[in-house]
Amino acid sequence: MTDPITQTEAAAGSVPATSTRAVRRELRRQLFRSKTFIIGSLILLFWVFCAIAPGVVGTHDPSKQDPASKWIHPFFKEGHWLGTDRFGRDVFTRAIYGAREIMIIAPASVILGTAIGVVLGLAMGYFRGKLDDIISRVIEALMSLPVILVALLALTSLSGGRLTIILLIGFLFGPVIARTIRAAVITERDLDYVRAAELRGERSWYIMFVEILPNVFGPIVVEFTVRLGYAVFTMAGLAFIGFGTQPGSPDWGRTIFEERSSLLSDVWWPSLVPALALASLVVAINLVADAVQGLIDR
Amino acid sequence: MARYVLRRLGLTAITLFILSIVVFAVSAVLPGSVGRAILGPFADEASVVKLNQELGVDGPLISRYFDWIGGALRGDFGNSYKFRAPVMDFIPTALFSSLKLAAMTLIIVVPLGIIGGTYAALRQGKAADRFITIAGLSLAVTPEFVVGIVLILVFAVKLDWLPAGGSARGSVVDQIKVLILPALTLTAVLFGYLSRMARAGAIEALASDYTRTATLKGLPRSTVLRRHVLRNSLLPTIAVIASQMSYLLGGLLVTETLFNYRGLGLLISDAAGDRDVPMLMAAVFIVGALAMLMTLLADLLIAWLNPRVRLGGKQ
Numbered sequence: 001m002t003d004p005i006t007q008t009e010a011a012a013g014s015v016p017a018t019s020t021r022a023v024r025r026e027l028r029r030q031l032f033r034s035k036t037f038i039i040g041s042l043i044l045l046f047w048v049f050c051a052i053a054p055g056v057v058g059t060h061d062p063s064k065q066d067p068a069s070k071w072i073h074p075f076f077k078e079g080h081w082l083g084t085d086r087f088g089r090d091v092f093t094r095a096i097y098g099a100r101e102i103m104i105i106a107p108a109s110v111i112l113g114t115a116i117g118v119v120l121g122l123a124m125g126y127f128r129g130k131l132d133d134i135i136s137r138v139i140e141a142l143m144s145l146p147v148i149l150v151a152l153l154a155l156t157s158l159s160g161g162r163l164t165i166i167l168l169i170g171f172l173f174g175p176v177i178a179r180t181i182r183a184a185v186i187t188e189r190d191l192d193y194v195r196a197a198e199l200r201g202e203r204s205w206y207i208m209f210v211e212i213l214p215n216v217f218g219p220i221v222v223e224f225t226v227r228l229g230y231a232v233f234t235m236a237g238l239a240f241i242g243f244g245t246q247p248g249s250p251d252w253g254r255t256i257f258e259e260r261s262s263l264l265s266d267v268w269w270p271s272l273v274p275a276l277a278l279a280s281l282v283v284a285i286n287l288v289a290d291a292v293q294g295l296i297d298r
Numbered sequence: 299m300a301r302y303v304l305r306r307l308g309l310t311a312i313t314l315f316i317l318s319i320v321v322f323a324v325s326a327v328l329p330g331s332v333g334r335a336i337l338g339p340f341a342d343e344a345s346v347v348k349l350n351q352e353l354g355v356d357g358p359l360i361s362r363y364f365d366w367i368g369g370a371l372r373g374d375f376g377n378s379y380k381f382r383a384p385v386m387d388f389i390p391t392a393l394f395s396s397l398k399l400a401a402m403t404l405i406i407v408v409p410l411g412i413i414g415g416t417y418a419a420l421r422q423g424k425a426a427d428r429f430i431t432i433a434g435l436s437l438a439v440t441p442e443f444v445v446g447i448v449l450i451l452v453f454a455v456k457l458d459w460l461p462a463g464g465s466a467r468g469s470v471v472d473q474i475k476v477l478i479l480p481a482l483t484l485t486a487v488l489f490g491y492l493s494r495m496a497r498a499g500a501i502e503a504l505a506s507d508y509t510r511t512a513t514l515k516g517l518p519r520s521t522v523l524r525r526h527v528l529r530n531s532l533l534p535t536i537a538v539i540a541s542q543m544s545y546l547l548g549g550l551l552v553t554e555t556l557f558n559y560r561g562l563g564l565l566i567s568d569a570a571g572d573r574d575v576p577m578l579m580a581a582v583f584i585v586g587a588l589a590m591l592m593t594l595l596a597d598l599l600i601a602w603l604n605p606r607v608r609l610g611g612k613q
Contacts, residue, residue: 146548
């Protein structure tokens with residue numbers, strides 16, 4: 001870690017509460033100085049834009065089939081920037097539209113997971129004792145299973161709609177996030193301000209949510225950005241196995257699953273283009289997460 | 299040491315029990331009917347009820363759980379809905395194939411991760427370090443099939459060096475050829491975690507007093523690295539290899555599907571598609587149990603390698 005950041009952190013610890021806003025501003029300034037953060041957020045913003053208004057970026061109708069012009073090679077031939085797939089659909093346009101599903105599901109599920117994780121983590125870290133022991137065991141058992149496997153198990157009896165996937169990933173990420181928050185809460189709970197609040201006779205929920213929560217904000221933000229990458233990873237994996245999206249949807253994982261067989265006849269663009277789109281999104285999230293972590297983590 | 303081992307064994311047994319409840323709960327308690335899921339939305343209610351009866355999924359949950367776990371303890375996980383045969387006819391073969399793939403992956407990723415991480419530690423803060431860290435982390439969250447697609451395209455389609463998929467059969471050389479691309483795919487994802495741990499371990503070891511002493515007493519750089527830095531930085535790395543076993547076993551799901559490799563991952567993926575719940579439950583439970591066992595083994599190995607634990611002190 002470089003010096004200016006350490007200084008910021010030192011400042012954050014010593015300044016009175018009234019200037020937290022100044023500290024925040026300083027943090028933000030540091031963030032916008034980091035090259036990885038800038039590059040990451042630019043790519044991220046591009047995909048957010050595509051998810052909101054794919055029609056502006058896309059050049060064709062994503063689901064319009066045209067058997068006469070199937071498997072046109074890239075680049076920029078016959079009005080198709082990145083060629084067409086086996087149904088003659090425009091590969092570039094489909095890659096743009098493919099952002100939507102993942103850009104809804106991943107953030108929504110991580111917001112849900114973080115909410116669950118924060119409540120659970122605060123309770124576990126603050127109360128400790130039996131409750132903490134029991135939940136910790138369950139989390140450990142849950143964590144010995146990859147999220148995607150538990151999701152698959154659940155999807156045998158649930159319908160695989162968008163909301164189901166969001167709830168599933170959210171509930172499965174919750175405990176994992178709770179573990180991180182719990183660790184942060186444990187280091188806070190013995191500090192003077194918590195004791196002071198206890199002596200003042202504040203209720204537990206007040207101490208947890210008003211006193212401790214703002215002080216574990218850093219780990220929560222880090223956990224959120226990191227989990228966002230995992231949510232994309234999990235959702236894409238599910239889509240690739242054929243869950244969570246409808247056949248023919250331009251979703252990246254689904255498209256790669258459907259187009260991968262033409263790879264062997266050297267028709268690489270219908271699967272490689274969404275693969276690279278997915279990779280760019282994941283790398284972008286990671287660059288942002290890395291920058292945020294570098295600033296907030298102690 | 300004996301007390302430590304016993305305590306860890308006890309904890310693992312408890313976690314395993316919770317795991318069985320989790321697996322059962324997720325697959326059986328959630329709303330939705332197995333019969334309905336198999337027959338589809340257009341089947342009439344009577345045949346759904348009849349199928350549910352046939353499959354034995356209409357009894358009370360508690361007794362169904364004890365039927366399932368009781369059978370599991372005797373190595374009987376019930377019959378596959380799809381094949382109408384015991385799931386244990388299928389799982390061992392698939393598991394063995396997957397373990398071959400996992401072993402191949404570890405053979406590639408462990409040395410690579412340790413070398414990469416140690417190298418990054420030696421160039422801490424420089425461009426090479428940043429590159430290894432960010433590339434590793436990015437690969438770690440890039441879905442397996444993205445890397446897999448690129449590997450297939452380059453090495454199977456364009457260069458035609460290796461097969462694009464299939465199962466590991468025949469001579470050892472043939473098997474290795476089939477295993478290389480899927481193993482490299484999994485390597486890409488695991489490399490980030492491993493190298494990060496190896497890097498952290500190496501940085502700590504490099505900054506330690508014993509390394510400084512070793513350097514100051516005039517040992518050559520390579521000896522210092524090998525005998526003092528690496529030996530100490532390997533401990534956290536072992537721990538992370540074990541903790542990533544559950545990921546590795548899950549990563550098999552997507553990787554085996556992409557490469558059409560008949561292992562446990564493809565079995566799970568197919569079973570999920572067919573809503574073959576007993577098959578899925580058994581496979582997922584075995585994956586979880588295996589991952590837990592690996593963590594246990596790693597913890598014991600670490601304890602044994604660490605004299606403070608081995609000789610009876612507190613950890």
